[in-house]
Amino acid sequence: MSGLEITGLSKSFGGVCALDDVSVAFPHGKINALIGPNGSGKTTFFNCVTGMIRADSGRITYRGQDLTGRPPHRIARAGIGRSFQLCRVFPRMTVLDNLLCAVQPRTLRAKAGRSHSRAETERARHWLTRMGIDHLERAEAQNLSWGQQKLLELAGVLMSEPETILLDEPAGGVNPALIDRICALVSELNAEGRTFLVVEHNMDLVMSLSHHIVVFDRGWPIAEGPPSAIRSDEKVLGAYLGV
Template sequence: MLEVKNLCKHYGGIRAVDGASFKVEKGSITALIGPNGAGKTTAFNCISRTVVPTSGEVWLDGERIDNLRPHKITAKGLSRTFQISRNLADMTVLENVIVQARCRGFADLFRPAVSAEERDKAMSILDFLGITRIAYEDGHNLSYGQKKLMDLAALLMADPKIILLDEPAGGVNPTLLEEIVGHIRALNAKGLTVLIVEHNMDLIMRLSHRVVVMAHGRVICDGTPDVVRRDPHVLEAYLGGVLEEEAA
């Protein structure tokens, strides 16, 4: 469904992403992992074009999208979250979910503030995520975990084919983490393709069908969780310390 070809993003002499190539198969949960500074989030930004890549190509369902504006990419079926929630603090959760999902550009300025259809759809998604109780809470009243769930709800409003989740478990307590894992699995079971950046290796290894490992802006390994766990380049670049801690 998603193919990244020789993607590069340079900031002067710094090569944040340096010729990265990988694929995300339709219907899969694929993880993008690596140490801090590996280029994972920058790759996400280039795929969604919140950052313009220096070079390379991004293809979605056989169509090149790296030359499109972000709202056009969303309209094509690719939506993403960010590490830090971008909620509008003075709006309710319901309003945040609706307004963040609009992706028709200036045309949205001439639509009603909140239509009955949008309200019903948003409430249905909040119900699926188990957070209808906070639908009318202002964004600034939410806990960190609730903001993560709100961001996920906003993603689903756009009816995406593939979602990119940037550290959905970051800063979340263990109970809510299991809820988020359950939601991701349920969405994937319904046919939604998932690409996820995450540092929680336990989550990645039990959730993902495939794992892509980046280091220094490049892809150094691409395979099943079991293959990645045993790859010597991965152990050297990233997982070694994590696995030693687990063993201890």
């Protein structure tokens, strides 16, 4: 079943084409990966899908909803969350308060007073426990390691209970122990019903974790399929190795 479907997506910057009439679909309920050499358009694709930048043309559909041109907050409400290549946390706030900031206030009183319910605080602590960083809830985010900040950012994404999560290089700059932890979490959350789309350069992680892989080169998908097919695809080898 297709969850996220892209048709004819294009984006240029000053005459440089980052995405060239991209049409691709990512199965719902799976761990999908988007890979490709540097400059192949992966992050631009993420930014267009999540409304961070507006595509020049094309259509974005998620589970039957047309999200084309919608702003980021409306795309998030449709059930899509994302992380960033460089962690976006509030460095001088506590770990717990970082998660509570991710909660959208639902009443005028909450908006005015920035108060949080007991249920919201319990939910934040639940995700900190799932990430394995609950012992750090009173620490300032700037005092966490890079890998711990990645876990904190993922917990913040999960506070909005998205059905689909886009992860931009979750293993980048992270030590091996925490990479294993991130992989285990993604697998657990997928087993619980969440769909993932992961941009990642760590090919061991991609091949071991993903069910479905799409490969970009120069703003265009050149291959897609299960890891077993991608490993031996001549176009993929050529894009990465120049062979």
